[in-house]
Amino acid sequence: MPGGHPGDTWCPDVVTQVASATRALQEVAVGLLNDHLRHCVRDAARRSGAEGDQVLDEITGTIRQVIRL
Numbered sequence: 001m002p003g004g005h006p007g008d009t010w011c012p013d014v015v016t017q018v019a020s021a022t023r024a025l026q027e028v029a030v031g032l033l034n035d036h037l038r039h040c041v042r043d044a045a046r047r048s049g050a051e052g053d054q055v056l057d058e059i060t061g062t063i064r065q066v067i068r069l
Contacts, residue, residue: 029066033059
């Protein structure tokens with residue numbers, strides 16, 4: 001970090017806090033994807049095969065972004 005870090009915070013503590021925040025955000029993303037799959041994707045697939053395919057393509061793109069493929 002430019003200029004160091006504030007106060008007497010030890011670098012490993014800061015890294016640990018960043019890792020914890022990252023993990024929490026990942027859990028939020030998993031929850032959002034789960035809800036989307038269980039509701040939007042399932043409902044679209046029930047309405048029509050073409051609509052289901054479109055929504056599956058969208059969710060596949062989102063998953064690719066999340067795992068950076």
